[in-house]
Amino acid sequence: MAPRGKNQPAREARNPLGTKSSSRGGIQKRRGPTKTDNDGDLDMDAPSKRLNRGSTNEPSGRGRPSGRGPSRGAAKVAQIVMKQLGSGNSSDLSARISRPTRSRGGFIEGLTWLRIHGLKQSKAASNPDGGLSDLLSFMERKASSLSTGRRRHTIRKSHRAGDYVFIGANKEDADEFLKINALTFAGTKLEVVESNEDFAPPKKATESPETAELRSKLQAILSQRYIGDNKLLKLDALASDAELVTLGMFETRERALKTFKGLMAICDGLFKTPQEKKDAIESISLANNSIDDVIQVESVASSFPQLKNLDMSGNQISNMEGLKRWKGKFKELETLYTTGNPIEGADANFQATLLEWFPKLRIINGIELRTAQQIAEQEAARQPKPIPQSGPDFRDVNGIGEQFLLDFFAAYDSNREALTSRLYDAGSQFSLAVDAVSVRDPNAPPPLPWAAYIKSSRNLQKITTLHARSQRLFKGANAIYNLWRDLPMTKHPNMKDELSKYIMDCHPLPGLADPTGQSQLGVDGLIIAVHGEFEEYDQKSGLTGKRSFSRTFVLAPGLSGSAQIRVVSDMLSLRAYSPLPNVFVAPSSAPADTANQHQAMIAELSKQTGMVPQYSEMCLSQVEWDFGKALVIFNEKKSQLPPEAFASAT
Amino acid sequence: MPLPDADTEVKASSDAAEIFVNSYYQAINSRAKLETFYINSSSRYSIPADISINGSVVPTPEEYSKLLETQGEDVHYEIESFDTHIINPSFQYGAPETVYESEKNEKSGRKMSIVVTTMGKVRFGKGREAPQKMFNETFVLTPNWDSMARNPARGLKRWLIMSQNFRAL
Numbered sequence: 001m002a003p004r005g006k007n008q009p010a011r012e013a014r015n016p017l018g019t020k021s022s023s024r025g026g027i028q029k030r031r032g033p034t035k036t037d038n039d040g041d042l043d044m045d046a047p048s049k050r051l052n053r054g055s056t057n058e059p060s061g062r063g064r065p066s067g068r069g070p071s072r073g074a075a076k077v078a079q080i081v082m083k084q085l086g087s088g089n090s091s092d093l094s095a096r097i098s099r100p101t102r103s104r105g106g107f108i109e110g111l112t113w114l115r116i117h118g119l120k121q122s123k124a125a126s127n128p129d130g131g132l133s134d135l136l137s138f139m140e141r142k143a144s145s146l147s148t149g150r151r152r153h154t155i156r157k158s159h160r161a162g163d164y165v166f167i168g169a170n171k172e173d174a175d176e177f178l179k180i181n182a183l184t185f186a187g188t189k190l191e192v193v194e195s196n197e198d199f200a201p202p203k204k205a206t207e208s209p210e211t212a213e214l215r216s217k218l219q220a221i222l223s224q225r226y227i228g229d230n231k232l233l234k235l236d237a238l239a240s241d242a243e244l245v246t247l248g249m250f251e252t253r254e255r256a257l258k259t260f261k262g263l264m265a266i267c268d269g270l271f272k273t274p275q276e277k278k279d280a281i282e283s284i285s286l287a288n289n290s291i292d293d294v295i296q297v298e299s300v301a302s303s304f305p306q307l308k309n310l311d312m313s314g315n316q317i318s319n320m321e322g323l324k325r326w327k328g329k330f331k332e333l334e335t336l337y338t339t340g341n342p343i344e345g346a347d348a349n350f351q352a353t354l355l356e357w358f359p360k361l362r363i364i365n366g367i368e369l370r371t372a373q374q375i376a377e378q379e380a381a382r383q384p385k386p387i388p389q390s391g392p393d394f395r396d397v398n399g400i401g402e403q404f405l406l407d408f409f410a411a412y413d414s415n416r417e418a419l420t421s422r423l424y425d426a427g428s429q430f431s432l433a434v435d436a437v438s439v440r441d442p443n444a445p446p447p448l449p450w451a452a453y454i455k456s457s458r459n460l461q462k463i464t465t466l467h468a469r470s471q472r473l474f475k476g477a478n479a480i481y482n483l484w485r486d487l488p489m490t491k492h493p494n495m496k497d498e499l500s501k502y503i504m505d506c507h508p509l510p511g512l513a514d515p516t517g518q519s520q521l522g523v524d525g526l527i528i529a530v531h532g533e534f535e536e537y538d539q540k541s542g543l544t545g546k547r548s549f550s551r552t553f554v555l556a557p558g559l560s561g562s563a564q565i566r567v568v569s570d571m572l573s574l575r576a577y578s579p580l581p582n583v584f585v586a587p588s589s590a591p592a593d594t595a596n597q598h599q600a601m602i603a604e605l606s607k608q609t610g611m612v613p614q615y616s617e618m619c620l621s622q623v624e625w626d627f628g629k630a631l632v633i634f635n636e637k638k639s640q641l642p643p644e645a646f647a648s649a650t
Numbered sequence: 651m652p653l654p655d656a657d658t659e660v661k662a663s664s665d666a667a668e669i670f671v672n673s674y675y676q677a678i679n680s681r682a683k684l685e686t687f688y689i690n691s692s693s694r695y696s697i698p699a700d701i702s703i704n705g706s707v708v709p710t711p712e713e714y715s716k717l718l719e720t721q722g723e724d725v726h727y728e729i730e731s732f733d734t735h736i737i738n739p740s741f742q743y744g745a746p747e748t749v750y751e752s753e754k755n756e757k758s759g760r761k762m763s764i765v766v767t768t769m770g771k772v773r774f775g776k777g778r779e780a781p782q783k784m785f786n787e788t789f790v791l792t793p794n795w796d797s798m799a800r801n802p803a804r805g806l807k808r809w810l811i812m813s814q815n816f817r818a819l
Contacts, residue, residue, distance in 0.1 A: 382722065382723070383722065383774070383775060384721050384722035384723060384724055384725045384774040384775050385720070385721055385722055385774070386721060386772070386774065386783060386818055387703060387704050387717055387718070387720070387721060387818065388704065389704045389705060389818065390704060390705030390706045391705055392705060393702045393705045393706065393707060393815075429735045429736070431733055431735065433731045433732070433733040433767070433769070434731065435730045435731040435769045435770075437730055438730065438769070438771075438784050439771055439782050439783065439784050458733050459730075459731040459732070459733065460664055460667060460668060460731075460732050460733055460734065461729065461730065461731055461732055462731075466657065466660060466661055469660050469661075469664050470656065470657065470660045473660060473735070503705075503817055503819075505702050505705060505815050505817065507700050507702060507813065507815075509700075509737075509790060509812075509813055510697075510743055510812075511737075511738060511741055511742070511743035511763055511792065511812070512737060512738055513737070513738040513739065513740070520742055521742045521743055522738055522741065522742055522743060527765070527788065527790060527813055527815070529786070529788045529815045529817065531786060531817055531819055548819070550767070550769065550786035550817075550819070552765065552767050552788045552815075554735075554737055554765055554790075568735075568737060569735040569737060569765050571733055571735060571765065571767045571788075573731060573733070573767055573769045573786060575769065575784065578784065578819070580819055581818070581819070583704075583705060
């Protein structure tokens with residue numbers, strides 16, 4: 001790949017691995033640069049000093065805490081690798097790889113660029129990062145102390161090119177930085193001048209010829225190993241690649257590891273978006289590379305997380321430990337080849353484990369162990385499931401609860417005054433609570449406003465002062481009626497005719513207060529929870545519509561001479577209308593579903609293995625109906641199975 | 651029998667309800683053990699809590715935990731509304747013959763039983779797109795007599811569940 005001048009469009013970058021782009025429309029569809037730009041990554045060399053800088057609006061790369069995070073993987077790896085590969089100035093190369101195109105994505109509107117000379121001659125040049133971070137912080141410090149205002153002056157962008165350092169800053173800041181011209185930094189007089197060049201100066205002059213050559217050779221090798229038609233990147237048998245050997249890239253194990261990382265980094269640098277990469281490369285072969293632990297090629301997982309097919313055959317993986325670093329990666333992997341690895345003879349369960357580790361994996365060594373549909377079913381089985389609903393748990397006493405409910409809602413709709421005087425006494429309590437953010441039926445009309453209720457809502461989540469909590473608790477039949485009188489008119493469904501519009505549960509409750517004082521331990525009563533809906537007519541607003549409610553009653557025996565029961569507590573919870581589940585129909589068909597699913601799995605296993613259903617069922621039940629495992633077990637035990645296990649071939 | 655005054659009743663009951671609601675649903679969401687929330691954990695109560703979940707009686711808190719677990723991963727309960735009433739300001743059921751500082755405890759509302767209703771959402775799965783269902787739940791909380799002893803064990807809850815009624819809506 002030829003070095004680019006500043007105005008050259010980034011053709012190479014659109015052209016993965018340097019091959020002709022004719023066959024890969026997906027790549028050409030790229031819609032301009034994206035946020036993957038790592039502009040300013042140069043100062044990743046000095047994470048500690050640059051940590052707290054840049055409180056101003058940082059565009060992208062800068063301002064993240066340090067250069068060590070995995071998210072910076074590509075650029076960092078590229079930099080590491082290029083340090084190994086190149087003899088020249090590594091940092092401007094890394095900037096090039098992480099920023100193959102100079103495009104709008106990297107350009108900040110209105111930055112003024114300055115060119116600084118003198119770093120290379122200064123004593124700071126021997127610092128680990130070549131003194132860049134020291135120079136930048138020196139300049140910021142100096143500019144702030146030189147200027148009259150209190151403002152901090154901030155370098156927004158920086159990069160090195162040969163003997164020069166280029167910095168980008170706001171116009172005002174840049175003016176201050178210009179004053180540093182001719183000041184002394186680390187024993188050297190700095191020259192600071194405004195740069196007339198574009199923000200990225202011509203790189204041609206600053207890249208060492210050897211590095212450029214090496215990189216272009218590696219790129220050429222990659223391009224030869226890319227089969228565009230198959231979207232396949234063949235990285236097999238790298239150590240016997242004549243060109244790589246000639247380059248000395250596999251002289252030592254360390255060198256080989258670095259070479260591999262370098263190759264991955266170059267791949268990364270060639271794609272602007274993950275989608276582009278996914279479209280270009282679906283399969284990778286790492287066959288015959290003497291890999292005994294995938295840690296040696298771990299970066300494949302980070303560079304190609306959406307890989308579909310992977311060939312690991314002919315390597316030296318001897319146990320699952322050697323694959324562990326890829327566990328939970330390659331979430332899209334469908335096909336895997338492992339033939340010719342020692343693990344095949346060593347670990348009888350390795351295929352089952354692989355199926356567990358890679359959720360979409362279907363085919364190992366050309367054998368389909370599960371279908372996409374089975375994967376989808378297993379996925380569905382893992383989804384959370386609500387606790388099943390049953391009909392009313394109505395443990396009534398002498399029909400008291402039933403009678404109460406039948407009576408109550410009709411009376412509440414027609415004559416609230418009579419209702420309070422009949423069933424409520426001085427000790428009865430009522431409150432209502434509004435949940436205005438409930439889940440509602442998206443097809444239902446918009447919920448009614450809450451104005452009529454919100455003033456008296458005692459939702460303790462919202463009502464937090466003691467005063468309001470007291471005010472909104474209504475005690476005694478009179479107080480309760482006075483509130484009810486002002487609440488909207490209601491019409492509840494007739495419980496006898498439309499039972500399925502209600503859910504009601506009740507059970508006896510001991511320990512209620514005995515107003516007569518006769519029973520020390522208290523009296524027994526009932527607690528009823530009922531859920532339903534009602535139609536509403538708000539006299540004040542004239543609005544009508546439906547609401548959903550839940551209402552809890554605590555009922556105690558009536559005092560002698562009055563009604564049979566009295567209401568101790570009446571708690572009304574209101575929410576937007578949403579129909580109730582019908583709990584009166586037969587309980588959910590979940591067990592039947594499971595049975596059907598099992599039958600389907602038995603049939604499928606018989607089909608794939610030729611076993612009779614009876615044996616398929618035995619096999620499946622042994623592995624708790626995990627289809628993948630059943631196939632694996634079958635393949636292991638096939639030879640030991642009696643003839644009657646198989647349907648006759650004729 | 652010095653019963654609590656009206657303000658004390660409201661304060662004690664709503665504080666009790668608030669503490670309970672927060673800790674109980676947090677325990678459910680974090681899959682912590684639920685036993686200590688129920689009268690089943692106190693020898694003072696000779697009866698077990700009456701637990702009714704979606705219309706089925708669940709015999710023990712442990713069984714309820716198991717039922718919750720069958721829902722699978724990433725099920726989250728979120729409360730949007732709760733309220734409470736006092737059922738009995740001087741609850742006696744299961745009380746020891748002599749309650750430590752009985753009068754003081756009664757006056758401060760420690761001996762009452764309350765009914766707590768909650769309403770909220772259950773979210774099945776992670777993320778905004780996860781399906782959600784409303785639920786309504788009713789509890790009756792009664793005093794944990796053990797927490798009223800002279801030197802109560804640390805971490806004892808002041809109120810325990812005697813009755814629970816859950817419905818997904």
